[in-house]
Amino acid sequence: MPFDKKQHIAIAGGGxxxxxxxxxxxxxxxxxxxxxxxxxxxKQQTDGGRSINLALSxxxxxxxxxxxxxxxxxxxxxxxxxxxxxxxxxKLTFQPYGKEGQFINSISRSNLxxxxxxKAESQGVEFHFNQRIASVDFEKTAFVFQSGEKSEDKFDAxxxxxxxxxxxxxxxxxxxxxxxxxxxxxHGYKELHIPASATxxxxxxxxxxxxxxxxxxxxxxxxxxxxxxxxTLFFPFEGPLSFASLKTEKDIEEFMKGTFxxxxxxxxxxISLFKSSPASSLVTVKCFPWTKNRTLLxxxxxxxxxxxxxQGMIAGFEDCRIFNGLLDKADDWPELFSAFQxxxxxxxxxxxxxxxxxxIEMRDLVGDPGFLLRKxxxxxxxxxxxxxxxxxxxxxxxxxxxxxxxxxxxxxxQKKIMDDVMQTDDIENMWEHLNFEAIVNKL
Amino acid sequence: MPFDKKQHIAIAGGGxxxxxxxxxxxxxxxxxxxxxxxxxxxKQQTDGGRSINLALSxxxxxxxxxxxxxxxxxxxxxxxxxxxxxxxxxKLTFQPYGKEGQFINSISRSNLxxxxxxKAESQGVEFHFNQRIASVDFEKTAFVFQSGEKSEDKFDAxxxxxxxxxxxxxxxxxxxxxxxxxxxxxHGYKELHIPASATxxxxxxxxxxxxxxxxxxxxxxxxxxxxxxxxTLFFPFEGPLSFASLKTEKDIEEFMKGTFxxxxxxxxxxISLFKSSPASSLVTVKCFPWTKNRTLLxxxxxxxxxxxxxQGMIAGFEDCRIFNGLLDKADDWPELFSAFQxxxxxxxxxxxxxxxxxxIEMRDLVGDPGFLLRKxxxxxxxxxxxxxxxxxxxxxxxxxxxxxxxxxxxxxxQKKIMDDVMQTDDIENMWEHLNFEAIVNKL
Numbered sequence: 001m002p003f004d005k006k007q008h009i010a011i012a013g014g015g016x017x018x019x020x021x022x023x024x025x026x027x028x029x030x031x032x033x034x035x036x037x038x039x040x041x042x043k044q045q046t047d048g049g050r051s052i053n054l055a056l057s058x059x060x061x062x063x064x065x066x067x068x069x070x071x072x073x074x075x076x077x078x079x080x081x082x083x084x085x086x087x088x089x090x091k092l093t094f095q096p097y098g099k100e101g102q103f104i105n106s107i108s109r110s111n112l113x114x115x116x117x118x119k120a121e122s123q124g125v126e127f128h129f130n131q132r133i134a135s136v137d138f139e140k141t142a143f144v145f146q147s148g149e150k151s152e153d154k155f156d157a158x159x160x161x162x163x164x165x166x167x168x169x170x171x172x173x174x175x176x177x178x179x180x181x182x183x184x185x186x187h188g189y190k191e192l193h194i195p196a197s198a199t200x201x202x203x204x205x206x207x208x209x210x211x212x213x214x215x216x217x218x219x220x221x222x223x224x225x226x227x228x229x230x231x232t233l234f235f236p237f238e239g240p241l242s243f244a245s246l247k248t249e250k251d252i253e254e255f256m257k258g259t260f261x262x263x264x265x266x267x268x269x270x271i272s273l274f275k276s277s278p279a280s281s282l283v284t285v286k287c288f289p290w291t292k293n294r295t296l297l298x299x300x301x302x303x304x305x306x307x308x309x310x311q312g313m314i315a316g317f318e319d320c321r322i323f324n325g326l327l328d329k330a331d332d333w334p335e336l337f338s339a340f341q342x343x344x345x346x347x348x349x350x351x352x353x354x355x356x357x358x359x360i361e362m363r364d365l366v367g368d369p370g371f372l373l374r375k376x377x378x379x380x381x382x383x384x385x386x387x388x389x390x391x392x393x394x395x396x397x398x399x400x401x402x403x404x405x406x407x408x409x410x411x412x413x414q415k416k417i418m419d420d421v422m423q424t425d426d427i428e429n430m431w432e433h434l435n436f437e438a439i440v441n442k443l
Numbered sequence: 444m445p446f447d448k449k450q451h452i453a454i455a456g457g458g459x460x461x462x463x464x465x466x467x468x469x470x471x472x473x474x475x476x477x478x479x480x481x482x483x484x485x486k487q488q489t490d491g492g493r494s495i496n497l498a499l500s501x502x503x504x505x506x507x508x509x510x511x512x513x514x515x516x517x518x519x520x521x522x523x524x525x526x527x528x529x530x531x532x533x534k535l536t537f538q539p540y541g542k543e544g545q546f547i548n549s550i551s552r553s554n555l556x557x558x559x560x561x562k563a564e565s566q567g568v569e570f571h572f573n574q575r576i577a578s579v580d581f582e583k584t585a586f587v588f589q590s591g592e593k594s595e596d597k598f599d600a601x602x603x604x605x606x607x608x609x610x611x612x613x614x615x616x617x618x619x620x621x622x623x624x625x626x627x628x629x630h631g632y633k634e635l636h637i638p639a640s641a642t643x644x645x646x647x648x649x650x651x652x653x654x655x656x657x658x659x660x661x662x663x664x665x666x667x668x669x670x671x672x673x674x675t676l677f678f679p680f681e682g683p684l685s686f687a688s689l690k691t692e693k694d695i696e697e698f699m700k701g702t703f704x705x706x707x708x709x710x711x712x713x714i715s716l717f718k719s720s721p722a723s724s725l726v727t728v729k730c731f732p733w734t735k736n737r738t739l740l741x742x743x744x745x746x747x748x749x750x751x752x753x754q755g756m757i758a759g760f761e762d763c764r765i766f767n768g769l770l771d772k773a774d775d776w777p778e779l780f781s782a783f784q785x786x787x788x789x790x791x792x793x794x795x796x797x798x799x800x801x802x803i804e805m806r807d808l809v810g811d812p813g814f815l816l817r818k819x820x821x822x823x824x825x826x827x828x829x830x831x832x833x834x835x836x837x838x839x840x841x842x843x844x845x846x847x848x849x850x851x852x853x854x855x856x857q858k859k860i861m862d863d864v865m866q867t868d869d870i871e872n873m874w875e876h877l878n879f880e881a882i883v884n885k886l
Contacts, residue, residue, distance in 0.1 A: 165617075173625075174608075177680070177724050181624035182616075237620070281620045 003331050006030055007156040010143065012133050012168050013037075016109070017299030017316035018161035019116035023067045024324045026123035034120070035131040035143065035151075037162070042114055052191070053222045053230050054112070055080070055209070055310030056105040059400040063317040066324070069119055073112060077105035078223045084208035085366050090262035094208065095372060098394050099382070104209070104310060106222040133162065136171040141294045157333045158295040161316075164285055166301035172292060180287045185306060185356070187217065188243060188279035189234045194266045196227035203266045204229060211362055212260045216241075218363035219260050231263065234363065235279070243279045282306045284352050288345060291337035298323065302341075303348035308359040309396060311351050315404070319344060350408040354396060374418055377431055385440045389414070410443075417442045446774050449473055450599040453586065455576050455611050456480075459552070460742030460759035461604035462559035466510045467767045469566035477563070478574040478586065478594075480605070485557055495634070496665045496673050497555070498523070498652070498753035499548040502843040506760040509767070512562055516555060520548035521666045527651035528809055533705035537651065538815060541837050542825075547652070547753060549665040576605065579614040584737045600776045601738040604759070607728055609744035615735060623730045628749060628799070630660065631686060631722035632677050637709045639670035646709045647672060654805055655703045659684075661806035662703050674706065677806065678722070686722045725749045727795050731788060734780035741766065745784075746791035751802040752839060754794050758847070762787060793851040797839060817861055820874050828883045832857070853886075860885045 007030045011018045014036030022032045056077060064070040081103045082096035097104060121127065132146040141158055143151040160168025172178050197203050202223060204210055210229070212219040217236060221229040236242040246252050252274050256264045264270060285304035290297040299316030306312075323340055330336035365371040381389040392411035395402045402410075421439060424430070450473045454461045457479030465475045499520060507513040524546045525539035540547060564570065575589040584601055586594040603611025615621050640646050645666060647653055653672070655662040660679065664672040679685040689695050695717050699707045707713060728747035733740040742759030749755075766783055773779035808814040824832040835854035838845045845853075864882060867873065 177627045179626050181626070183622050183624070184620045 002028075002328060003030075008033070008154060010035060010141075010151065010155040010158045012143070012158065012160045012166070013162035013299075013301070014117060014127055014129070015161065015163060015299075016113055016116065016313050017320060018159075019113060019120050020063060020067065020317055021159060021161055021298065021320045021323070022120045022125040023069075023116065023123055024320055026120065026125045027067060028324075028327065032120075032125045033155075034125060034127045035133060036127060036129050037132045038129065040127070040129045041110060042117065052109045053106050053224060054109050054313055055222070056107045056112075057310060057314060057397045059311075059321075060314040060317040061105075062400045063321040066321060067119070069115065072115060073107065074105065076111055076225060077107045078225065079103040079207050080106055080209045080222070081207050082209070083362075083366060084205055084210045086210060086212045086260070086262055087367065088214075088259070088261070092205075093372070095366065095375060096379075098391075098398050099379075102394070102398050103207070104397060106209075106224070108224065109313075133167040136160075136168050136295055138171070138175070138292045138295055156294065157337075160295065160297045160301045161299045162301050164283060164300045164304035166297065168295065169287060169297055169301050172287070172289075172295075172297070175292060178287065178289070180285075182283050182285050185282050185284075185359070186236050186238070187234050187359075188237050188281050189232050190243075190274060190277050190279055192219075192231040192233060192270050192273055193268045194221060194229040194231060194263065195268045200227055202227045202229070210263075211366060212263060213363050213365075213367040214259060215364045215367070219263060220362070221263065231267070233274075234282075234359070237279060237281075246274075249275060284356065286349065286352065288341070289338075290341040290345070291334070294333045294337075296333075296337040296340065303352060305348075305352045305355045306359060307355070308362055309351065309355040311355060311396065311404075315348055315351050318400075319348075347404040350404040351396070354392075354404065354408055354411075370422065373428060373431065374422055377421065377434070378414070378418065380432075381436055381440055384436050389440050389443060413443055445471075445771060446473075451476070451597060453478060453584075453594065453598040453601045455586070455601065455603045455609070456605035456742075456744070457560060457570055457572070458604065458606060458742075459556055459559065459756050460763060461602075462556060462563050463506060463510065463760055464602060464604055464741065464763045464766070465563045465568040466512075466559065466566055467763055469563065469568045470510060471767075471770065475563075475568045476598075477568060477570045478576060479570060479572050480575050481572065483570070483572045484553060485560065495552045496549050496667060497552050497756055498665070499550045499555075500753060500757060500840045502754075503757040503760040504548075505843045506764040509764060510562070512558065515558060516550065517548070519554055519668060520550045521668065522546040522650050523549055523652045523665070524650050525652070526805075526809060527648055527653045529653060529655045529703070529705055530810065531657075531702070531704070535648075536815070538809065538818060539822075541834075541841050542822075545837070545841050546650070547840060549652070549667070551667065552756075576610040579603075579611050579738055581614070581618070581735045581738055599737065600780075603738065603740045603744045604742045605744050607726060607743045607747035609740065611738065612730060612740055612744050615730070615732075615738075615740070618735060621730065621732070624728070626727050628725050628727075628802070629679050629681070630677050630802075631680050631724050632675050633686075633717055633720050633722055635662075635674040635676060635713050635716055636711045637664060637672040637674060637706065638711045643670055645670045645672075653706075654809060655706060656806050656808075656810035657702060658807045658810070662706060663805070664706065674710070676717075677725075677802070680722060680724075689717075692718060727799065729792065729795065731784070732781075733784040733788070734777070737776045737780075739776075739780040739783065746795060748791075748795045748798045749802060750798070751805055752794065752798040754798060754839065754847075758791055758794050761843075762791075790847040793847040794839070797835075797847065797851055797854075813865065816871060816874065817865055820864065820877070821857070821861065823875075824879055824883055827879050832883050832886060856886055 009025050009030055009032050011022055011034045014034045018034055022034050025032045061070050064073055082094055085093040133143050134146045135144045141155045160166050162168055173180050194203055206223050210221040217234055219231055219233045221231040223229055238244045246255055249271050252271050256270055283304055284306060290302045298319045322344060326336055326340055378391045382391055392407060395407035452468050452473055452475050454465055454477045457477045461477055465477050468475045504513050507516055525537055528536040576586050577589045578587045584598045603609050605611055616623050637646055649666050653664040660677055662674055662676045664674040666672055681687045689698055692714050695714050699713055726747055727749060733745045741762045765787060769779055769783055821834045825834055838850035
């Protein structure tokens with residue numbers, strides 16, 4: 001049975017996941033206090049169209065829907081129906097993400113965060129800004145702040161939604177038998193910008209996620225509501241062709257012009273932006289347990305992943321939805337937290353792996369005709385047997401009823417079957433005559 | 444060419460590795476300051492025969508030899524020529540570690556540490572006790588102590604030899620792109636004690652490492668100079684038969700008596716010792732890079748491993764020897780540190796894996812007649828082809844000229860070959876008639 005009394009829950013972090021979780025909990029009638037390290041972003045100048053955008057897909061929309069926010073969020077979103085690949089000659093190839101009507105959404109991270117915070121406050125959530133947490137007292141379920149002050153020790157539970165570099169997790173890490181890993185990839189990223197045209201139009205196809213796949217690295221671009229695109233270059237930190245190797249403005253210009261000629265010609269001040277902005281790093285964080293006593297980690301604090309499946313925030317939103325579902329039957333925090341981590345850990349490990357794998361797909365495979373044919377055959381299988389063969393991308397992105405861990409394991413079986421199919425003689429020309437039923441029966 | 448001026452080097456940690464390293468550096472003519480978190484162990488009561496013992500083998504002896512200490516250390520060591528397995532009925536089986544004359548040594552950790560510290564001081568090393576390091580300032584190559592004080596910022600280099608929970612590594616961990624993992628095994632350990640007999644004799648065979656292999660867990664015993672044995676029970680923390688499941692004195696007594704009858708009958712107060720001592724955990728720590736600017740990690744701080752190959756301290760001693768070798772040609776700390784980590788990381792990753800594998804061998808396989816036969820066949824191969832087939836245990840323990848990473852990869856190839864050999868019909872009776880040359884040729 002559910003908690004019969006109003007609980008006082010402290011959330012560390014007022015980012016996307018912390019804010020969404022606070023709404024879920026407030027809607028259940030609990031008292032929720034959110035402690036955020038930064039200032040209130042609603043009171044600061046934002047950077048207009050330059051704000052970083054995110055891909056919002058079904059699992060995330062389902063959670064937003066449950067708290068009554070999906071309609072408002074969708075209004076500001078730009079549908080992206082597939083990948084638009086740009087080769088070195090500027091030639092375009094479009095690959096749909098799914099069936100007609102299936103798409104992901106480009107949204108602004110900061111706008112989404114503001115909508116969530118406003119909604120949370122309207123439901124009675126208390127936000128405390130500029131509160132840097134130094135550590136957690138797991139016995140008293142209390143925070144120690146960097147100012148030296150302790151929080152009132154009356155919280156019934158603490159939930160750390162304080163991101164990839166979580167302070168709550170920092171306290172867990174020095175408890176005994178806490179498994180932990182942080183692993184960086186060899187690539188970092190820099191953001192660049194394609195402005196709207198002089199007539200305020202999009203300079204590239206609006207409803208697509210643009211990719212310039214270049215095998216060992218890539219550039220991508222997502223549309224913004226002001227008709228600009230935010231571009232992100234994922235590129236090695238070190239090596240013969242890397243952030244480290246491009247030293248002068250001339251190096252940068254030659255590289256960008258030669259590698260992404262169509263994008264480069266549209267960009268706003270790319271050389272000085274490239275030169276002045278430091279490359280950001282990309283980390284996968286895993287840990288276990290996620291809980292001690294009445295404290296729990298959630299979202300990136302428990303499982304930060306690389307961004308290549310567009311599922312980082314989404315996995316955190318799904319955490320909130322699943323956690324809320326478990327709350328229906330819970331009346332004991334440590335038991336609830338323990339059930340949540342057991343249920344959820346296999347899925348977040350799976351999406352961590354899928355996100356790493358998808359970097360190779362995006363930067364390398366999508367430029368390969370054999371790979372695009374494979375996707376076409378899988379789309380055909382899905383069309384013929386919509387329930388029996390669901391492509392991996394579709395399972396992850398559009399099917400919120402399939403767990404990430406199931407998607408990973410089904411996807412691996414599909415890959416083996418398709419590896420064989422692609423060995424068929426003259427597959428390029430005969431693929432429409434394959435025995436599709438025999439293929440789907442192998443799964 | 445070597446550093447032409449005297450350098451001032453700070454070492455964090457005055458344990459086994461920090462003390463040995465300080466001797467190496469002082470003998471080269473450098474000024475060395477060691478900062479140790481604990482009090483001076485030489486001024487505290489020690490616990491007599493109860494001190495924890497360690498297995499000292501060739502790679503460690505080679506390093507001690509280079510600083511002129513191996514003779515002194517060997518005097519206090521007890522040779523162990525092989526494993527003595529005890530089954531549930533108390534029946535003994537002896538398995539030699541290597542050839543005649545090859546043995547490992549049981550030594551006291553605290554005695555070894557005292558010998559190292561005394562030698563270091565005699566070479567001019569300055570020890571500073573009760574100095575808890577809070578963090579490292581990598582720009583200034585300086586410590587910040589927990590007292591808030593900063594060290595004089597004149598060190599030419601800092602070396603963190605401060606163990607598995609290294610404070611120096613803690614500072615590295617919050618720098619960008621630092622890969623880190625800490626992974627605990629499901630087993631913990633408690634120490635028990637078999638005293639000398641009434642006539643001050645050893646109550647078990649003196650010159651052996653005793654093992655009570657029980658498949659999913661084990662008890663081991665190492666001899667001490669006072670004719671006692673230090674016993675260590677490696678046992679799951681949780682589960683149907685675990686530290687958690689043995690709740691009452693009666694549970695403990697029934698378990699110990701039923702599982703290790705011969706050991707139990709000789710032990711000193713096992714039930715109350717078992718009950719009163721908390722179970723200690725066992726962790727593998729990996730990280731990279733090991734260095735930033737003029738600061739380096741070494742020993743457990745860079746690569747803590749589980750104890751089942753008896754190579755934790757040894758790997759740290761080998762670090763010191765290899766580091767000292769690189770110093771012969773070095774005149775730049777960051778370059779030297781970078782060369783050291785590149786050279787050494789594959790080897791410490793290898794011994795981490797070997798140590799985990801050896802737990803399964805010790806607790807389970809050594810109780811299996813098929814496994815002992817396999818070892819006998821390998822010993823025969825080694826006898827016939829001493830340079831072409833060196834058993835894995837011998838490579839790791841007795842051959843300091845074979846890198847851990849080589850031992851791991853050769854060992855894997857040997858295992859595959861031996862898996863096939865063990866499939867031979869009637870192998871128990873016909874093994875001496877195998878075509879040994881054909882086997883060794885497969886490697």
